[in-house]
Amino acid sequence: MSNPWIAVGALALVGLAIPLSMIAISSLLRPSVPEQGKRAIYESGEVPTGSTRIRFNIQYYMVALLFVVFDIETVLIFPWALIYNDAVAQHGLNSVLAPMLVFLAILIIGLGWAWRNGAVRWVKSERAEIKSEL
Template sequence: MSNPWIAIGALALVGVLIPLGMMSVSALLRPSVPEDSKRASYESGEVPTGNTRIRFNIQYYMVALLFVVFDIETVLIFPWTVIYGDAVDAVGLGPALLPMVAFIGILAVGLAWAWRNGAVRWIRSPRAQQELTE
């Protein structure tokens, strides 16, 4: 009888040796031409203009995070609805419905908190505000 840890150890060894071997071969084969343009912030050959720090509106990220949260909610609710009928038959209405109500309640509290703190409120630009008042 063979020990299953031998297979796991061999797989781990292969998993370490293949990337190390690839990096070693690429280090030996790649051309080494040191240039000032390769040390620049942008290697494209273009001369950078202006500041590299650009201010982004955090609102895009907040909306994206909320989308991910509610997208995952949809992914979790769909299978639950598929097995809901079987679960009601097996354990009854309360035990089958309570976990999903709690899950949706927690998400509703999170959405209310985000709404209250302005995470879903868009900030209007001065130009858009001016066009709105005209």
């Protein structure tokens, strides 16, 4: 009798050997032409200005999070709306409508909290203000 772990080990070795051998062979076969243009920060033909590190406005992150929250809300409400009539017929109006109203109330309270704390208010960065003055 053979041990089933031998097959798992062999598969793991093959799974590691194939990508490593492909990397090694491609590093040997690829052309290497070091140029000053390839060492530049940007390869798009633009002359780099300033630092490569740019501070992004936190508002992008906040808007993305709010989008994800309300996008998931839509994903959860849509199937509920599709089965609403059948569920009311089987379980009654209160047992079907109450959980969805609680869910929507929590989302509305969350949106109100985000609005009150300024998460949906767009604030211009200093760089944008300088560009608008020019």
